Amino acid sequence: MSAAVAERPLRIGEVARLVGTTPRTVRYYEEIGLLPAGAARTAGQHRLYGSEDVHRLRELLRLKELLGVTLDELRQLVEAEDARAALRDEWGRTESDRRRGEILFESLGHLARQLDLVRRRQGELARLEQELTAKRRRVQGKLRRLRERVAAEEA
Amino acid sequence: MSAAVAERPLRIGEVARLVGTTPRTVRYYEEIGLLPAGAARTAGQHRLYGSEDVHRLRELLRLKELLGVTLDELRQLVEAEDARAALRDEWGRTESDRRRGEILFESLGHLARQLDLVRRRQGELARLEQELTAKRRRVQGKLRRLRERVAAEEA
DNA sequence: CGCTAATCTGACGTTGACGTGAAGATCAGC
């Protein structure tokens, strides 16, 4: 699409700092299949990352945090992302249109599941917020009445 | 306020079932100070609970789930609840108005903190939802164009 | 080339939040 400017590849420590985690976590995510295992390495086996990896990792951490899912559930949630990434690489006619359609269709399913989770959470949070504000109003009222009474008694 | 009908006290197993957890968890929460440790017991040391305990436990589990906090953070979050419960017991003039005011004021602070957390989460979830719907639109568009092309090629 | 910081691969340690018995005591219905 654009920006084939060959960005400088990042090393694991930089990636970790960028997303606010540690190299160990990045390796762990690779180990359990949340990040691609066969990615780029230097001649000496040091891992190399691009900005899309950073983006992916950020989204993983965000989903985990906001949806409160385990890494296992997380993997299932973003499963289709991998297929789409693979697809991007070989958009050059290697895959059949049929296959491409399948992948896109599956992506839609996974996105729907994510959206469903997000909205369920939003609903629950909204209810919680209602309850908390109601409670706060009650406490505020109590406090106000208490102070009025004290003021009255001092007269 | 009302309903001093002396509800039948519940035992730990019933409470656990009511809130969808296990007796072990209830004991654990008591152990770490999330539930009062010196509560009612039968002659034979079996724990007894009332409906307000059930309510409290429900809210604890909900906060934990929705806010994604540790039990330690959770304890800090609901700290004021305990003070208010203690207050309820001695609302009968034992405590001074000054003390009561302090407790109510503290409650407000804790409620504000909870609300802050809730709203922060809501914001993040809203952003996440935006991104997911945008993504979905893109995939939908891609899929549509792909199908149109295939249909055209078949002609 | 040499040096230091960063990274590599294991492998074992840790922490939170419970699960899972064991061994006995208690509760409630008959």
Added chain:
DNA sequence: GCTGATCTTCACGTCAACGTCAGATTAGCG
């Protein structure tokens, strides 16, 4: 007063999600 379900207190086990340390290797700058 017996009996089966439920409860008690330890105490050890477990699982996910990393932390941490060791020992060797590599990156890359002067």
